[in-house]
Amino acid sequence: MAIATYDDANLILRLYELRREEKMRAAREWFARSARFATWSDFERLCPPGTTENAYFRQVTSYYEMVASFITNGVLHPHLYFQSGRELLLVWVRIEPLIPEFRTRFQDPTQYHNLEQVAKMFIAYLDQQGPDVFAAFRRRLG
16 A cells, blocks of 8 residues: 555545534434444434434535545555544444445435445554554444
8 A cells, every 4th residue: 555645634624624514513423322223124214304413414525425435445544544533434334234225215325335335445544553453343332
């Protein structure tokens, strides 16, 4: 793998700035606090169409799908991102149980595909740091 560049660092700083936007901050705060889904029914209950919560869900997940697309397309160095971007992994862990239902309901087998691919890479990266790093991270999320 190529080494990270100044462009990678600048893109990460720009992505950080976008995370600080007022509505994005509110969406991220809601997601971290409340977005806990075991089933599609949980999603429907917590994020009904037309609600602020549904908008927050879409804002957070589309943001991290975009970030993941930068990584899967070689625009952003994954290991440099993984050193400071664990929120992406939090998003994946929270929505992973919903992925098959999203793909079926929306007839889109690629829905959240970049996020899934990067999450798998991220988990492998953490597992290289220590055998229990990802497991401990998942436990902390509850």
